[in-house]
Amino acid sequence: MPVLNSLDALIEALKRLPGVGQKSAQRMAYHLLQHDRLAMPRLADALTAAGENIKHCERCHTFSEAPICGVCADVERDARLLCVVETPADQAALERTASYRGYYFVLLGRLSPLDGIGTRQIGAAELLARAAEESVEEVILATSFTAEGEATAHVLAEALKARGIKSTRLARGVPVGSELEYVDLGTIAHALTDRR
Amino acid sequence: MPVLNSLDALIEALKRLPGVGQKSAQRMAYHLLQHDRLAMPRLADALTAAGENIKHCERCHTFSEAPICGVCADVERDARLLCVVETPADQAALERTASYRGYYFVLLGRLSPLDGIGTRQIGAAELLARAAEESVEEVILATSFTAEGEATAHVLAEALKARGIKSTRLARGVPVGSELEYVDLGTIAHALTDRR
Ligand SMILES: [Zn+2]
Ligand SMILES: [Zn+2]
Numbered sequence: 001m002p003v004l005n006s007l008d009a010l011i012e013a014l015k016r017l018p019g020v021g022q023k024s025a026q027r028m029a030y031h032l033l034q035h036d037r038l039a040m041p042r043l044a045d046a047l048t049a050a051g052e053n054i055k056h057c058e059r060c061h062t063f064s065e066a067p068i069c070g071v072c073a074d075v076e077r078d079a080r081l082l083c084v085v086e087t088p089a090d091q092a093a094l095e096r097t098a099s100y101r102g103y104y105f106v107l108l109g110r111l112s113p114l115d116g117i118g119t120r121q122i123g124a125a126e127l128l129a130r131a132a133e134e135s136v137e138e139v140i141l142a143t144s145f146t147a148e149g150e151a152t153a154h155v156l157a158e159a160l161k162a163r164g165i166k167s168t169r170l171a172r173g174v175p176v177g178s179e180l181e182y183v184d185l186g187t188i189a190h191a192l193t194d195r196r
Numbered sequence: 197m198p199v200l201n202s203l204d205a206l207i208e209a210l211k212r213l214p215g216v217g218q219k220s221a222q223r224m225a226y227h228l229l230q231h232d233r234l235a236m237p238r239l240a241d242a243l244t245a246a247g248e249n250i251k252h253c254e255r256c257h258t259f260s261e262a263p264i265c266g267v268c269a270d271v272e273r274d275a276r277l278l279c280v281v282e283t284p285a286d287q288a289a290l291e292r293t294a295s296y297r298g299y300y301f302v303l304l305g306r307l308s309p310l311d312g313i314g315t316r317q318i319g320a321a322e323l324l325a326r327a328a329e330e331s332v333e334e335v336i337l338a339t340s341f342t343a344e345g346e347a348t349a350h351v352l353a354e355a356l357k358a359r360g361i362k363s364t365r366l367a368r369g370v371p372v373g374s375e376l377e378y379v380d381l382g383t384i385a386h387a388l389t390d391r392r
Contacts, residue, residue, distance in 0.1 A: 006242070006249040006261055013242035014213075016235040018227045019220065030285040031214045032243075033250055033259055034304065039212040040247040046202070046209035047228075047240040053202040054229055063229055065202060089226040108230065181223070 007033075059130075061106040061123065062088040071095070071104060078102045079135035084127060084156065085142045086110050086149065089181040094142065099189040102140070105130055110143055110152040124156065131165050139167040140195055144179050168195045203229075255326075257302040257319060258284045267291070267300060274298045275331035280323060280352065281338045282306050282345065290338065298336070301326055306339055306348040320352065327361050335363040 007029060014025035032040050056062065057069035064070070071077065071091075081102025085091045091104050107122040119125070131139050139160055143149035153169055160167045171194030174183055203225060210221035228236050252258065253265035260266070267273065267287075277298025281287045287300050303318040315321070327335050335356055339345040349365055356363045368386035370379050 006246040007259060010242040010246040013235070013239040016232060016239065017210075017224050019223070024215065026285065026288075027215070028213050029246070030283065033246065034283065036212060037247060039209070040243045043209040043212065044240040044243040044247075046206040047236045047243075050202040050206040050225070050229065051233060051236040051240075063203060087226065087230060089222065092222075181226075182219075 056108075057106075060091075060104045061108055062091050062104060080137040081140060082131055082136050082138070083140040083142050084153075085180065086144055086152075087181065090142065090144075090179075093181050093183070093185070093188060094192075097185045097189040097192065099192050107143070107152070110146075110148045111155060112148050119155065122152065124159065127156065128159060128163065131160060132163060137166065139165060140170065140192075141167055142170045142180065145170075145174050146177060146179065171195055252304075253302075256287075256300045257304055258287050258300060276333040277336060278327055278332050278334070279336040279338050280349075282340055282348075286338065286340075303339070303348070306342075306344045307351060308344050315351065318348065320355065323352065324355060324359065327356060328359060333362065335361060337363055337365045341366075341368060 010029045010032075011022070011025045014020055014028050015022065017025075020028070053065045054063050055065070055067075057064040057072055058067050059072040060069060062069050062071070066073070078101045081100070082105055083091075083094065083100060083102055084105050084107065085094065086107050086109065088106055088108075091106055094100050094104075105123075105127050107127070109117050109122050111117060111119070111122060130136070139156075141153040141156055143152045143156075157167045157169070170188075170191040174180065174187060174191045180188065206225045206228075207218070207221045210216055210224050211218065213221075216224070249261045250259050251261070251263075253260040253268055254263050255268040256265060258265050258267070262269070274297045277296070278301055279287075279290065279296060279298055280301050280303065281290065282303050282305065284302055284304075287302055290296055290300075301319075301323050303323070305313050305318050307313060307315070307318060326332070335352075337349040337352055339349045339352075353363045353365070367390050368383065369390060370376065370383060370387045376384065
């Protein structure tokens with residue numbers, strides 16, 4: 001049987017999306033081709049633009065189209081607070097709670113020695129330099145409440161303590177075992193307020 | 197808060213995919229940006245190529261990059277059989293069973309008067325002309341076993357009968373591998389009626 005190359009290629013490419021298996025990819029491809037052709041160039045353009053334009057903020061490492069992201073460039077924020085998160089998605093979730101007005105540092109990962117992710121890969125030295133800036137009074141460790149997230153927070157807390165910098169941890173209102181990105185906003189807001 | 201335009205645009209575009217809501221789209225976008233940048237141009241290219249290359253077969257209306265699809269161009273198939281399905285996905289599912297060797301006609305829909313989909317929209321006249329070709333001995337109506345699919349099969353069967361063309365319907369019955377206890381009663385009743 002002859003192969004529909006473009007269709008198979010589309011299904012394979014859709015399978016690279018997280019949570020999308022063979023059946024979902026087929027369903028997506030057939031849906032687009034039969035019912036929503038206009039969505040195809042739109043998604044193609046959005047992917048191309050995002051891939052080309054979205055870099056990392058030079059200061060906090062979150063996703064940003066400008067060299068310095070909107071949060072870091074905002075002089076109205078509280079420079080006494082520095083919140084450490086694992087991913088840009090976690091940072092975005094915290095921003096959506098509208099209950100934090102300080103700055104961020106995004107690790108782009110968490111300590112995972114077995115995967116070769118050590119303090120260097122998460123930018124620990126840059127974080128420590130940033131935390132040592134005069135304005136910073138408190139570093140809020142908002143890594144996930146998973147084993148690796150807890151270990152990351154512990155290692156960073158010890159390093160900060162050794163430098164005489166105060167650190168706090170999000171309150172345990174956040175369900176253990178869950179990733180911050182998927183936690184409801186109210187829970188995150190309470191955990192921020194109750195930080196210890 | 198400044199907006200990451202490219203990121204928001206990507207999330208919006210991903211939400212056009214069937215089964216993808218705000219949370220899934222965010223998760224996909226962040227995953228691609230942080231962990232699989234190479235998948236982005238690949239998916240963009242696949243979407244563009246599919247949108248440009250995939251048309252409808254002039255003979256059976258399924259998706260095809262050539263004017264005539266691989267199945268219609270295959271002279272080895274059984275020209276006595278013509279199978280009518282609703283969508284290219286249905287045709288692909290039948291092909292994967294490897295138990296049908298005839299040709300196809302894809303309606304690209306099913307009768308749904310309330311949505312303005314009548315006999316014209318599903319290409320009924322073209323199907324009847326195709327079914328009237330000398331080689332065709334049997335038209336297998338393989339539309340869905342939903343109310344609209346059944347109505348479509350009924351209308352087409354009547355039109356074929358009026359032209360002296362034999363039509364059959366896929367057997368209704370208990371799905372292979374399922375336990376009777378868990379099959380809905382309507383299906384069991386049909387399986388009883390259609391027993392052979
Ligand atoms: Zn920044
Ligand atoms: Zn064809």
